[in-house]
Amino acid sequence: MISVTRKSHFNAAHRLNNPKWSVEKNREFFGLCNNENYHGHNYDLDVTVSGELDEESGYLIDMKELSTLIEIEIESRFDHKNLNLDTKEFKNLNPTAENIAIIIWNILRKKIDEKFSLKICLYETSRNFVEYSG
Amino acid sequence: MISVTRKSHFNAAHRLNNPKWSVEKNREFFGLCNNENYHGHNYDLDVTVSGELDEESGYLIDMKELSTLIEIEIESRFDHKNLNLDTKEFKNLNPTAENIAIIIWNILRKKIDEKFSLKICLYETSRNFVEYSG
Amino acid sequence: MISVTRKSHFNAAHRLNNPKWSVEKNREFFGLCNNENYHGHNYDLDVTVSGELDEESGYLIDMKELSTLIEIEIESRFDHKNLNLDTKEFKNLNPTAENIAIIIWNILRKKIDEKFSLKICLYETSRNFVEYSG
Amino acid sequence: MISVTRKSHFNAAHRLNNPKWSVEKNREFFGLCNNENYHGHNYDLDVTVSGELDEESGYLIDMKELSTLIEIEIESRFDHKNLNLDTKEFKNLNPTAENIAIIIWNILRKKIDEKFSLKICLYETSRNFVEYSG
Amino acid sequence: MISVTRKSHFNAAHRLNNPKWSVEKNREFFGLCNNENYHGHNYDLDVTVSGELDEESGYLIDMKELSTLIEIEIESRFDHKNLNLDTKEFKNLNPTAENIAIIIWNILRKKIDEKFSLKICLYETSRNFVEYSG
Amino acid sequence: MISVTRKSHFNAAHRLNNPKWSVEKNREFFGLCNNENYHGHNYDLDVTVSGELDEESGYLIDMKELSTLIEIEIESRFDHKNLNLDTKEFKNLNPTAENIAIIIWNILRKKIDEKFSLKICLYETSRNFVEYSG
8 A cells, every 4th residue: 555645736715604504603603714705725735545556657646647637627626716606516515624625535536546545635724734535 | 234034924815807907808817816706815924124133132123013013914904804805905906916015015114113124025825926125 | 534633833942851860871862852951942733633524514623712722722831931840741751752742632632522533743843743643 | 652753855866667668658658757868856755653652761762763774774875866777776666756665665664673663755846745654 | 126936846867067077076076966877856946036016917027927938948948857968058067056047047037028137046955045146 | 146055953942031131021021032941942044155156166165065064163052052051152142033143144254255245044933034144
């Protein structure tokens, strides 16, 4: 078992809000993150793939392919977007760092060979990050 | 002459747009940054103050005071805000990294003793930054 | 299972010494770290909490609460302190990075809901770090 | 169970190539990394040792000894070398990041007490890294 | 006067050697960097452009254009290359970090409007960097 | 004119205090940094040397020599020390980051050829740094 990680990033606006809660409860619970006009982040994303080495190539997985997959499936979908308004994934889902990490894992899981396991690490700021592996 | 720098940060949404230009020109020139629903960044800010050492304290300037000044004047003003919608500074000014750095310099310049010179370094992403010293 | 990590830091002085050993053995074993007048570090701390997502909020745990907990329980206890002289935790315990990580885990473990698991990562310098999860 | 990690680095040239493949297949598969005149990297290496704390010293393992071991066994072997031409390890093994991590693990595993487990993390660039723990 | 900086990188092999010196003098002076089989680095490059703000766009210079220029003129020229063997710039010039920075400055200076001043910062390792502004 | 920078670091304990002030004034002015039992930091040091390139070697200055000079003159003097108690430089001088930077500049200035100019950048924490160039 060996794992390889590719780092990537995207910049996006978002707002944390639960439409089932009152305005007051949302403000109190989510604080500044509830700002109705949105705020934003530079999201740093680590995608880790684990499995058995391919002895012929000396690669676990082709990093250029992994990098292209992240670009097509994640960066082009979320970069320079308003997560709440511009993406179908967060139309009805609160774009917390936890939910973004889970959504990214779900998107990539379908595109990466089942023989590999997959882990997502998402930095929302340089001081907060989330890890999810299914 | 000695200088001290304090690092700080804020997270905000913004949109680049020149209202005097056509929709098409804005889209072409500003690209993804023109997204009408906004995107966002973790802005990292370095505030550098230069001058002569105060020999009695061994300080150029009290870093706690500088840090508090940045918190009150910059972080509380811009953190978790939509720069275009929530701040008076960018109601009629395009919030490019250059303009944000200039605005921050203008705000802090009035609050820092004239005997000191002042420089702002603003990172919009980990790969782009702007420097301004008046 | 998802995990979230909050980064934090504190600055402290310490001295490595085992009172049961001779002066010579302490000097030889701990080297410069045995300096009787102390030396110090900027400790960087990662606190990782793992468990099940709260679907209603989209949070695993409220990061502001976690951050406040770290501030009250760890930063205010150890920041700008001499670990050997100023803290009860290291009066009779050698403040190696390993022991500091274990003490921090023990302190936080009592304050964090049992449904979560907890992991501590402590950087003593930018080149050395310790991980402990109970 | 506690773990300690020591960071280290070495600079080296390498070329990715499988001598059993045709020139064309190597070029297509390995791309720029197949350049016959080599290219190079600053490799950053994290060596993680895990086990039970030695209560007497408060150390898991003496970091100075671990650091010296890495210096002798890894840095002096690979630093400022052409991995393909100057090292016996990669004379007949493709020096992918994966294979370098495995080789480093194999070298250190023989030198570190069996009571400890060992993990290698190797950064080939600031955006790609490999992890291996046997 | 305001300045903007764009970060970029390339990976390359090189060898330090002065053909006018004896083999012994080269070995003694350049040490490990004189290895005849080359070694390599991840070079991190900061390109800083200074001048007057364009008030209409709020930009000093279009960062996408600057980024594309660096990609075409610098990355495609030096990335995954052996500087001594694969580039005309270092066929007869010792590829020290100082000389690489000067060459990059000379290349970009011709492509960037004379109204701007230009500064290059080149990291050869995370502990060594060179600055050149003509 | 070109400049090269070498990064280095040392870990030390210190206490900020002005013996001419009352206990109360010291406590109020220096806050936690006045702790009579000391606290500490990982100091990161950038030494920048500027001048004219030596065309024969392609070096401004031999980085190994500069690195050795920093090791002998700065690291061995301050690393793992209590700046107030263990060093003659701070017996009667308040070890603020500003004063440490000035002392380091004074020490290195005498050891570096006058044809070069010299600049010191000292990080006391990852959020505060001081620059001094004489």
